[in-house]
Amino acid sequence: MKKIELGAAFIKQNQHLFRCPVCDQPFSEVVHYQLICPNRHSFDLSKKGTLYFLNRSANNEYDKQMLVSRQRLLSAGLFDGIIKKVGAQLKPEPETILDVGCGEGTPLARLLQARPGNDTAIGFDISKDGINLATQYNHQAFFCVADLAHLPFNDHVFSTVIDLFSPSSYSEFNRVIKRGGQLIKTIPNSGYLQELRQLLYGEHQANSFYSNQKVLALFRNHYPNSKVESLRYQFQIPTGYQHDLLMMTPLHWGRGRRQNVSTQLDELTEITVDVSILITHF
Numbered sequence: 001m002k003k004i005e006l007g008a009a010f011i012k013q014n015q016h017l018f019r020c021p022v023c024d025q026p027f028s029e030v031v032h033y034q035l036i037c038p039n040r041h042s043f044d045l046s047k048k049g050t051l052y053f054l055n056r057s058a059n060n061e062y063d064k065q066m067l068v069s070r071q072r073l074l075s076a077g078l079f080d081g082i083i084k085k086v087g088a089q090l091k092p093e094p095e096t097i098l099d100v101g102c103g104e105g106t107p108l109a110r111l112l113q114a115r116p117g118n119d120t121a122i123g124f125d126i127s128k129d130g131i132n133l134a135t136q137y138n139h140q141a142f143f144c145v146a147d148l149a150h151l152p153f154n155d156h157v158f159s160t161v162i163d164l165f166s167p168s169s170y171s172e173f174n175r176v177i178k179r180g181g182q183l184i185k186t187i188p189n190s191g192y193l194q195e196l197r198q199l200l201y202g203e204h205q206a207n208s209f210y211s212n213q214k215v216l217a218l219f220r221n222h223y224p225n226s227k228v229e230s231l232r233y234q235f236q237i238p239t240g241y242q243h244d245l246l247m248m249t250p251l252h253w254g255r256g257r258r259q260n261v262s263t264q265l266d267e268l269t270e271i272t273v274d275v276s277i278l279i280t281h282f
């Protein structure tokens with residue numbers, strides 16, 4: 001089946017999940033390849049079977065090159081430890097999953113690969129390049145371009161919302177998560193990609209270290225009963241992926257960056273993944 005047909009089948013079957021980002025009304029019709037709301041605002045599926053919900057162009061620090069590099073490293077398994085831990089939080093029964101700021105789609109693809117195959121899953125990102133890359137995967141998830149500050153989804157429809165390294169909008173998350181559902185957010189800890197930080201910024205620069213304390217405190221403020229799980233592992237960088245590691249995060253253009261690190265970069269064989277996984281139930 002063509003991608004646009006798969007997208008049309010998804011929105012027909014799951015129309016109840018979506019609401020119009022212009023007037024906030026639940027969509028009332030799917031006609032051909034179009035979602036239409038009661039106020040006649042309409043959104044067309046692209047050839048790739050995705051929807052575009054932004055009503056203004058969005059600036060994004062994640063350009064296509066970064067997303068391609070991220071896809072290469074994630075496909076090589078960089079985040080598999082995180083994905084396994086997130087997957088362990090899901091129920092064995094079918095879930096309705098939303099991946100917030102899904103980027104180029106690899107984490108959601110790999111999460112779903114390890115599931116029985118009965119979930120309903122949507123990934124969205126503000127980056128159109130990210131969403132286009134995500135559609136290269138041949139899997140069951142539906143992808144759209146949207147802003148996490150104004151979600152095009154109805155109230156209390158998702159059983160699990162995941163947010164891996166992306167910004168958050170807790171009022172919107174609270175609105176779309178079902179009672180009995182959960183929010184799983186992953187944030188970097190100070191050791192995250194530390195070998196790369198030290199290579200780029202030396203030992204004592206502000207950028208050499210990362211603190212997640214503010215993000216963690218805000219999460220705890222919103223969800224005092226949340227639990228926090230730490231996860232730290234070493235990833236063996238496959239030969240030829242060192243440059244992708246440099247390109248996949250905004251670290252590569254950070255202030256105070258040292259120049260001419262390519263020889264040392266080529267010699268990097270291991271990288272630390274060090275994260276906190278924040279989980280709260282509704």
Ligand SMILES: C[S@@+](CC[C@H](N)C(=O)[O-])C[C@H]1O[C@@H](n2cnc3c(N)ncnc32)[C@H](O)[C@@H]1O
Nearest residue numbers: 062101102103125126127146147148164165166
């Ligand atoms: C660090 S990346 C994480 C991507 C993906 N979750 C991953 O783990 O590879 C942060 C993502 O958040 C997205 N993002 C930033 N602001 C956003 C917004 N307002 N709405 C939706 N996505 C946003 C970026 O485009 C980017 O893809």
Ligand SMILES: [Zn+2]
Nearest residue numbers: 020023037041
């Ligand atoms: Zn509308």
